[in-house]
Amino acid sequence: xxxxxxEMQTIxxxxxxxxxxxxxxxxxxxxxxxxxxxxxxxDMESIEAxxxxxxxxxxxxxxxxxxPEVKKDTTVSHDENKKPIEGCKLxxxxxxxxxxxxxxxxxxxxxxxKPVDVDQTLAKFxxxxxxxxxxxxxxxxxxxxxxxxxxxxxxTKGHPFWQGFAKDIHExxxxxxxxxxxxxxxxxxxxxxxxxxxxxxxxEKSGSPxxxxxxxxxxxxxxxxxxxxxxxxxxELLGAINRxxxxxxxxxxxx
Amino acid sequence: MDMHSLRSxxxxxxxxxxxxxxxxxxxxxxxxxxxVIDVNGAKRGLYPIALPVAPDGDAASxxxxxxxxxxxxxxxxxxxxxxxxxxxxxxxxxxNIDPQKWKDVGAFGVVKYRVTGxxxxxxxxxxxxxxxxxxxxxxxxxxxxxxxxVHRWDNEVVKFxxxxxxxxxxxxxxxxxxxxxxxIMAMDFDGANAFVxxxxxxxxxxxxxxPTGGKIAYTSFMRNNPDxxxxxxxxxxxxxxxxxxxxxxxxxxxxxxSKIALTLSKDGNPEIYIINASDGSIVRxxxxxxxxxxxxxxxxxxSQLAFVSDxxxxxxxxxxxxxxxxxxxxxxxxxxxxxxxxxxxxxxxVIAYTTRDGGTYDIVTLDLDTKAMTRVTQNEGNNEEPSFxxxxxxxxxxxxxxxxYISNADGSxxxxxxxxxxxxxxxxxxxxxx
Numbered sequence: 001x002x003x004x005x006x007e008m009q010t011i012x013x014x015x016x017x018x019x020x021x022x023x024x025x026x027x028x029x030x031x032x033x034x035x036x037x038x039x040x041x042x043d044m045e046s047i048e049a050x051x052x053x054x055x056x057x058x059x060x061x062x063x064x065x066x067x068p069e070v071k072k073d074t075t076v077s078h079d080e081n082k083k084p085i086e087g088c089k090l091x092x093x094x095x096x097x098x099x100x101x102x103x104x105x106x107x108x109x110x111x112x113x114k115p116v117d118v119d120q121t122l123a124k125f126x127x128x129x130x131x132x133x134x135x136x137x138x139x140x141x142x143x144x145x146x147x148x149x150x151x152x153x154x155x156t157k158g159h160p161f162w163q164g165f166a167k168d169i170h171e172x173x174x175x176x177x178x179x180x181x182x183x184x185x186x187x188x189x190x191x192x193x194x195x196x197x198x199x200x201x202x203x204e205k206s207g208s209p210x211x212x213x214x215x216x217x218x219x220x221x222x223x224x225x226x227x228x229x230x231x232x233x234x235x236e237l238l239g240a241i242n243r244x245x246x247x248x249x250x251x252x253x254x255x
Numbered sequence: 256m257d258m259h260s261l262r263s264x265x266x267x268x269x270x271x272x273x274x275x276x277x278x279x280x281x282x283x284x285x286x287x288x289x290x291v292i293d294v295n296g297a298k299r300g301l302y303p304i305a306l307p308v309a310p311d312g313d314a315a316s317x318x319x320x321x322x323x324x325x326x327x328x329x330x331x332x333x334x335x336x337x338x339x340x341x342x343x344x345x346x347x348x349x350x351n352i353d354p355q356k357w358k359d360v361g362a363f364g365v366v367k368y369r370v371t372g373x374x375x376x377x378x379x380x381x382x383x384x385x386x387x388x389x390x391x392x393x394x395x396x397x398x399x400x401x402x403x404x405v406h407r408w409d410n411e412v413v414k415f416x417x418x419x420x421x422x423x424x425x426x427x428x429x430x431x432x433x434x435x436x437x438x439i440m441a442m443d444f445d446g447a448n449a450f451v452x453x454x455x456x457x458x459x460x461x462x463x464x465x466p467t468g469g470k471i472a473y474t475s476f477m478r479n480n481p482d483x484x485x486x487x488x489x490x491x492x493x494x495x496x497x498x499x500x501x502x503x504x505x506x507x508x509x510x511x512x513s514k515i516a517l518t519l520s521k522d523g524n525p526e527i528y529i530i531n532a533s534d535g536s537i538v539r540x541x542x543x544x545x546x547x548x549x550x551x552x553x554x555x556x557x558s559q560l561a562f563v564s565d566x567x568x569x570x571x572x573x574x575x576x577x578x579x580x581x582x583x584x585x586x587x588x589x590x591x592x593x594x595x596x597x598x599x600x601x602x603x604x605v606i607a608y609t610t611r612d613g614g615t616y617d618i619v620t621l622d623l624d625t626k627a628m629t630r631v632t633q634n635e636g637n638n639e640e641p642s643f644x645x646x647x648x649x650x651x652x653x654x655x656x657x658x659x660y661i662s663n664a665d666g667s668x669x670x671x672x673x674x675x676x677x678x679x680x681x682x683x684x685x686x687x688x689x
Binding site: 251 | 358363
């Protein structure tokens with residue numbers, strides 16, 4: 001069987017329309033569904049924002065010593081193109097505390113506020129152990145807490161702050177000798193930059209009720225301990241606490 | 256538009272549509288729940304249990320609380336929580352519990368009870384499982400004492416958690432030293448209801464309970480020679496079982512109660528023998544050495560005997576087959592180890608004994624399989640002559656010049672004094688009958 005060019009063209013166009021329709025329909029359908037489930041899209045945006053945000057690490061400036069604001073000399077024009085006002089030729093034509101300069105009367109005295117020598121000022125407050133690296137250490141600034149995310153980048157593993165945190169938990173993780181120890185419950189903390197724990201949750205239960213209770217007890221104890229005596233989160237870890245910090249409570253000794 | 260370009264455009268459109276669908280599907284939130292901190296190895300400890308006193312209770316109600324507190328403290332399993340820390344409103348709770356209130360004070364278990372006219376109702380709660388009682392029992396008060404009822408309930412609690420029989424209601428025999436005399440006595444394991452077993456004015460030492468608890472064997476000098484007597488715990492007139500010339504000491508009943516291992520010196524040198532429990536006739540001589548062999552103790556399955564011998568120098572613990580053979584030294588710590596006793600725990604090969612550490616005597620346990628040694632006492636005076644509870648969880652022993660103490664066999668927790676006075680020769684009787 002053979003088709004003429006016109007027939008072939010018609011069939012191709014029809015086929016393309018059908019295929020396109022079949023392929024686009026699910027997209028349109030899911031898009032509408034996603035619009036309906038607005039919170040999920042919000043989550044997606046949050047995750048993407050978090051990822052983008054992690055890539056763009058800000059440079060920490062050196063000490064936040066701001067340069068004193070230099071007052072503008074309002075008596076002198078800084079406009080090079082500005083034409084002098086025709087007003088005087090001699091000082092006697094001006095007021096007693098003024099003089100004639102470039103054809104107009106200006107104040108005789110120099111401005112009281114001189115620009116501050118920044119280097120000299122900083123030198124006064126310089127300590128021998130100050131970091132002189134002009135770029136400073138990289139830092140991830142604090143964003144809003146995202147309750148939908150847990151854990152943090154592996155780069156924060158082994159940091160003394162987290163090691164201390166884990167130690168506090170281990171100290172309070174006690175399971176009765178006679179209780180079952182099957183499974184691994186997971187509990188999470190919402191830590192604020194000042195080191196306080198504002199919220200906790202049990203993310204996963206182990207299936208051993210006593211073990212779960214032991215984990216809950218450890219979570220509560222550490223929350224109280226850290227809130228009574230908070231240890232501020234180091235600057236370089238601030239990015240990590242935008243999400244839940246989760247702990248796996250494995251009752252068995254690591255091999 | 257020619258056919259080729261149309262096909263090409265159609266294909267591109269289709270590919271684009273497919274790509275859009277694929278991208279949409281993969282744009283779901285990723286599972287980003289990376290957990291970073293792993294806390295490995297929970298500390299293992301005693302089971303925290305709360306024993307609140309029933310509100311508005313009478314004297315019997317207070318007695319329940321007191322006996323229960325002592326029982327579960329001595330059980331070797333529980334950490335009884337301080338009642339002053341409790342947050343729950345006991346009056347409104349009555350026999351029920353508000354689990355969160357008990358969780359907040361660190362309780363894993365809670366026991367509630369109610370004493371009414373002729374019965375006592377008990378309930379055990381596992382806090383992690385909510386407000387449904389895990390165990391409930393009702394006991395009639397007629398024909399029994401409150402103490403006995405509480406002991407029975409507490410045995411149920413121990414069995415619930417450990418699947419082992421509890422020892423509440425069992426008794427301990429010991430030698431009470433007086434001025435010029437030594438008397439065999441017995442008491443409840445917690446020190447209550449002490450009574451005299453040997454009604455004579457002579458020297459009586461080294462009591463040993465029969466496996467059923469119906470008899471006590473002990474050595475008495477009432478006829479000048481240290482002979483072995485057997486009598487009922489109620490103090491009825493004892494019968495002489497072994498009156499061999501010289502020592503008839505350190506009796507130990509075989510697990511089936513048919514035989515007794517003891518030290519005889521009828522041939523001049525103290526040796527370990529096995530005699531019939533029914534008539535005292537010698538079944539077999541276990542040791543034959545010029546050294547001093549004493550203090551035999553049966554293994555739980557009756558196949559082995561531990562004893563003390565100084566054949567290698569100072570006194571050390573040896574183990575030998577109950578049918579005889581070559582003894583094997585098992586204690587190697589220090590130069591003085593005596594009074595072995597075998598843990599009754601099935602499947603375990605653990606002995607406890609007295610060891611001299613520097614200038615003081617302490618109780619240690621030794622796992623014969625793993626060679627692991629656990630110290631039960633330390634820096635607490637001179638402690639001697641250990642005896643395991645019927646379930647092997649705790650050990651009673653004599654503290655020189657002070658009395659009898661009970662400690663957890665694993666060395667955890669604090670020792671509890673159950674008898675005040677000069678005592679030696681501690682022997683813990685069998686588990687109470689159901």
